[in-house]
Amino acid sequence: MAGAERARRADAGAGAALPLLRLIATLFPPIRVSAGQADTVYLTQVGRENPGRDHAGRVVAPGSERGLAEWWGLGLMAGRSPAMQHLFARMQGTAAHFRLATVEGEAGTGKLLAARTLHRLGPAAGGPFAPYAAVEFLERAELLWKENRGGLVYLARVDELSGERQRQLRKFLGWVARERMRVHAVTGPVQLVAGSAQPLRRLAAGGGFRADLASHLTAIRFALPPLRERREDIPLLAELSLRRWGERYGKRLRGFAPGAMEVLIGYGWPGNVRELESAVSAAALECAEPWVRPIDIPPLDGGGPMSEPRAAELSAEDANLDRAILRHTARVLARAGGNKVRAARMLGISRSTLYRLLDADTASAGSPD
Secondary structure: OHHHHHHHHHHHHHHHHHHHHHHHHHOOOOOOOHHHOOOOOOOOOOOOOOEEEEOOOOOOOOOOOOOOOOOOOOEEEEOOOOOHHHHHHHHHHHHOOOOOOEEEEEOOOHHHHHHHHHHHHOOOOOOOOEEHHHHHHHHHHHHHHHHHOOOOOEEEOOOOOOOHHHHHHHHHHHHHHHHHHHHHHHHHHEEEEEEEEHHHHHHHHHOOOOOHHHHEEEEEEEOOOHHHHHHHHHHHHHHHHHHHHHHHHHHOOOEEEEHHHHHHOOOOOHHHHHHHHHHHHHHHHHHOOEEEOOOHOOOOOOOOOOOOOOOOOHHHHHHHHHHHHHHHHHHHHHHHOOOHHHHHHHHHHHHHHHHHHOOHHHHOOOOOO
16 A cells, blocks of 8 residues: 555656646757757856866866866857857858858967858858868869869968959959859859958958958958957866867866966967967976966966976976977967967978977867967
């Protein structure tokens, strides 16, 4: 009898809970995405009441037990600031529909990552992603256009084109429009994204760019804010970067010790996300596991030698020659503000050699543009 009574009460409790469950399901419907788009939706991680810090006040990297309370990203990009959330919403709503767009932002803000994200979100996702320097692409534009059929072509540094190259690009865009009207089948890329470190319309207003070309390129425009205007994103970006570099270097890095994150937040980051990535990379190589301390962060003003940690704090693997080279390279790259041309000049090596020293995904094709 006692067992039957307990079963009856359990059924009654479950029945009473059904209306509440239905209400929750109505208010918070599940997000359904295809398998190919599973990594492009907003990401949310629920943590503890004190987001991102442990009992000692240390900032903890995401993915650990005491991760960030919540963080958002879109594709390869991350940002919890209102500016980035608004940008993500625009990118999601527009990616499937445009043929020509421009991504504008200072050097190092992530224009290349934004273009890659648009590629993943849009109709060209099944085709190639083909990034080129605009001036190099225009040297054999029609051939490269046809080689990347069905994909997305990204043209970097459009704002640096000479007057003659601008005229050539305008002529090429006219040819693309005629080709699309003449041939019903897809004979070239589905989408084209231009990258510019300067607002093209403002540049055109000052006489530095063709007004007709600027208007054509920026009919659909995505503006990436500089890191100094979204400082609330610095902890998130630093922690995600630390996790990536820790995995690459084989270090068990848990996060930032007291004072380290304050150093990062208090800096102006003229090199934007690229400079932050370089600084975190150098700190990850320099630090004694498992916490990054203020002393591990390279000088952020571009001047003065970096303080060397005490020998007793160095791990045995820091004596490895490959790690020493990587540590020095990352340190110089951070001092150069993430500018690879300047860093290669400071190191006395070619830019191609610098690229070989750095990871191809995180330092060249996948680095913020």
